[in-house]
Amino acid sequence: MTDNALRELYQEVILDHSRHPRHYGALEQASHKAEGYNPLCGDRVTVYLKLGEDGRVADIKFQGKGCAISQASASMMTDLLKGRTRAEAEKLMEGFLHLVKGEAAPGLSDDDRETLDVMSGISQFPMRVKCATLAWHTYRNAVEEGAT
Numbered sequence: 443m444t445d446n447a448l449r450e451l452y453q454e455v456i457l458d459h460s461r462h463p464r465h466y467g468a469l470e471q472a473s474h475k476a477e478g479y480n481p482l483c484g485d486r487v488t489v490y491l492k493l494g495e496d497g498r499v500a501d502i503k504f505q506g507k508g509c510a511i512s513q514a515s516a517s518m519m520t521d522l523l524k525g526r527t528r529a530e531a532e533k534l535m536e537g538f539l540h541l542v543k544g545e546a547a548p549g550l551s552d553d554d555r556e557t558l559d560v561m562s563g564i565s566q567f568p569m570r571v572k573c574a575t576l577a578w579h580t581y582r583n584a585v586e587e588g589a590t
């Protein structure tokens with residue numbers, strides 16, 4: 443695929459997530475919750491989690507308003523994190539934070555890399571990095587300080 447075709451495909455995936463967000467809505471019986479705000483762009487995301495007794499993300503949902511990148515990233519994140527352990531989620535987040543800055547992301551599985559790679563084009567737009575990472579930081583805040 444040419445670079446242009448690849449870029450278009452990536453834009454398509456991001457638009458699809460922002461128009462048809464996965465796991466959208468409030469989660470009743472959430473065990474953890476946090477709200478995130480990106481003042482640079484005005485993006486808002488609320489992440490709801492239900493952590494199972496085995497430490498896995500038993501369920502995850504989000505609500506939000508903002509640019510396509512912030513909402514697509516939140517949608518993609520909920521897809522990826524559901525069913526993961528906290529340690530796995532942490533690893534994914536680290537990999538993602540590297541990718542959006544255009545850095546190598548060792549430690550990601552091939553599947554996860556392929557999914558997250560859609561966001562790596564963001565690295566060319568430093569102003570948008572905070573849009574892409576908002577949901578992930580909000581997830582971390584929910585886990586660490588957001589017990590309901």
Ligand code: ZN
Pocket residue numbers: 480483484485508509510511512573
């Ligand atoms: Zn934004």
